[in-house]
Amino acid sequence: AQVVQAEFIKSSVRTEDCPSDGLPEFALVGRSNVGKSSLLNSLVRRKKLALTSKKPGKTQCINHFKVNDSWYLVDLPGYGYASAPQELRTDWNKFTKDYFLNRSTLVSVFLLIDASIPAKKIDLEYASWLGQNQVPMTLIFTKCDKRKKKRNGGKRPEENVNEFQELIRGFFETAPPWIMTSGVTNQGRDEMLLHMAQLRNY
Ligand code: GDP
Numbered sequence: 001a002q003v004v005q006a007e008f009i010k011s012s013v014r015t016e017d018c019p020s021d022g023l024p025e026f027a028l029v030g031r032s033n034v035g036k037s038s039l040l041n042s043l044v045r046r047k048k049l050a051l052t053s054k055k056p057g058k059t060q061c062i063n064h065f066k067v068n069d070s071w072y073l074v075d076l077p078g079y080g081y082a083s084a085p086q087e088l089r090t091d092w093n094k095f096t097k098d099y100f101l102n103r104s105t106l107v108s109v110f111l112l113i114d115a116s117i118p119a120k121k122i123d124l125e126y127a128s129w130l131g132q133n134q135v136p137m138t139l140i141f142t143k144c145d146k147r148k149k150k151r152n153g154g155k156r157p158e159e160n161v162n163e164f165q166e167l168i169r170g171f172f173e174t175a176p177p178w179i180m181t182s183g184v185t186n187q188g189r190d191e192m193l194l195h196m197a198q199l200r201n202y
Contacts, residue, residue, distance in 0.1 A: 001190075001197040005068050006044040011061035015099045019064050024200050025072035025105050028140075029096070030112030031123060032078035035142035038183025039112065040065075040075060043192065062099055071200060072105075080122045100135045107199050108136045110192075115157035115180065116146035119164045131171030138195065139165070139178035145185045 012018045030036050044067070063075040076096055100109060109130060113123055130137045141164075144157045155163075161180060169175065179195060181188030 001193040003044045003067055003193070006073070007066050009064040009066050009072070011063050013061055014095060015062075015102050018062060018099075018103065019066075019072065022105055023066070023071050024107045025064070025074050025103070026108055026110055026196055026199075027074040027076050027099070027103075027106060028110045028112060029076040029126075030078060030140075030142070031080040031114070031120065034078070034112045034114050035183050036075065036078065036112055039140070039142060039181060040073065042181075042183045042186050042189050043073065062095075071196070074106075079126065080120075097129075100130070101133060106136075107196075108138050110138050110140045112140045112142050113161075113164055114143055115141035115160050116143040118155060118160055119167055123164075124167055127168045128171040131168065131176075137176045139176050140188075140192070141178065141180045143182060143184075144180040144187055145182040 009019055010017075028036055028040065044065070060077045062077075065073045065075065067073055076099070079093070079096075100106070111123075111127060111130065113119075127137070127139075141157065141161050144161075146157060157180070161178070165175065165178065177195065179188045179191050181192065
């Protein structure tokens with residue numbers, strides 16, 4: 001289940017503007033700086049495919065990348081971007097939520113969680129919203145190569161991963177699938193690709 005071909009298709013602001021060819025898609029979302037660009041690039045084994053600009057305005061769209069001519073990886077705006085004006089942030093929320101609720105070809109939302117730090121409130125809120133709205137979700141833990149640091153509370157990635165799952169348990173009828181990854185070591189890349197292949201054929 002490797003990526004042999006990947007191309008940027010389009011940026012959309014509204015769900016209605018997204019590609020209409022009916023191909024299945026997986027959407028990546030997470031807090032700014034969670035490692036989304038690194039993960040996307042690791043998945044497609046290519047540098048610079050993802051729109052890596054950190055400036056608000058470049059990253060506030062729904063970005064569709066077609067893979068192997070048969071499915072999409074979708075890069076969604078990061079949330080919790082500290083320097084974006086509040087009204088902009090609210091707007092992103094609005095259209096991202098509309099996308100989650102109304103995009104019929106969306107197979108699973110890949111919620112990226114930084115495994116090198118303890119659970120953040122905003123991530124728990126995001127997960128709970130997806131759970132309560134029964135949006136299919138996969139937890140993708142990032143930066144699993146990072147070793148513990150005193151200032152991060154001294155926890156190993158495995159401990160943070162377990163804690164996060166404990167904290168969201170109540171929001172889901174069945175626990176969402178989860179994968180531990182690293183954009184640095186490429187940990188989890190094959191597992192993610194296999195997971196997506198299985199979901200597409202389901
Ligand atoms: P984005 O804002 O979510 O697209 O995050 P980036 O992919 O740009 O990564 C943000 C920062 O985290 C950068 O300094 C990366 O070098 C670092 N980073 C991203 N992924 C990993 C990872 O898997 N392991 C480690 N150790 N650092 C990472």
